[in-house]
Amino acid sequence: MFDQSRVGSLDLVTTPPYDVITPAERRRFCDASPYNVIRLELGEDLPGDDEADNKYRRAGSDLRR
Numbered sequence: 531m532f533d534q535s536r537v538g539s540l541d542l543v544t545t546p547p548y549d550v551i552t553p554a555e556r557r558r559f560c561d562a563s564p565y566n567v568i569r570l571e572l573g574e575d576l577p578g579d580d581e582a583d584n585k586y587r588r589a590g591s592d593l594r595r
Contacts, residue, residue, distance in 0.1 A: 537565040548572040564592075 537543050542563040545551060548571040551559070559568040569592045573585025 532565075537563065543567060545571075 532540060532543060534540070543565045545555075545559045545566065545568045548556075548568065551568075551572075556568055556572055556574075559566045560574070570589045573589050575585055579585065
């Protein structure tokens, strides 16, 4: 459940299914809000990712926040 008083409009935090969006759309959704669900569903691989710091761990941190 979303706390709209915290995240604002649901338009900013929801996306189409991750397997139908382009990389550019993914970036746009991430830029729209730090609460966008795409951060959990389709994290970004970053240079230097390893076992301790990677898209899955970042998704877990985002979810807990």
